[in-house]
Amino acid sequence: MMGEVFRIELQACDPARNLWRFYMIEAERDLFDDLIVRLHYGRIGTRGQTKTHIVADTAEAMRLVRACLKRRQSAPKRIGMGDRKDSCDPGQ
Template sequence: MFEFSILLEACNPEKKHWRSYFVASGKDLLGDWVVEVSYGRIGARGHRKTKVCADQEAAREEVLKCLERRVNAPKRLGVPYKVKSIACPENSAPSFWCPPELLQANILQNKQQLI
């Protein structure tokens, strides 16, 4: 069902922030584009919102709008969101769905963890 999905987590033990954010987009059984967002404290039930979009471009814009706020997390939470998992079709790049700042920050963090 989902063409794109991403799971983000932000953990700041000092401030007791343990946040999870999941965004997925794809077509439902009726062929409508749907964007589903789940968020909340890691391990808790959390909240879920679903929005029906007119087409793939509208769904993409909705996903970008949701993820752009996650880019500013260090200002609010003290730590950035880290990409825990991402899934998209082979013919589509994650950069089509995600803000470049979010992907770039996670690429840099992963390189630092490897060094």
């Protein structure tokens, strides 16, 4: 059964510094019932980068997602701003 299992979307926006970043993690099942976990990240309004991981089960997918989210916790140190739950509008 194909279909989306989950999706997490994060954004970091600071108009004063022209900082517009997105980060998305999504998981879905393929035709062979494997889990595909995709990481999308980059500047809002661009295609950004994508990394794809094929994992055997939900437990492995959750380990990967936790590792990615742990890395996101260091965003304030790396880019000077953390993620926001509400959306950012680059046109503001």
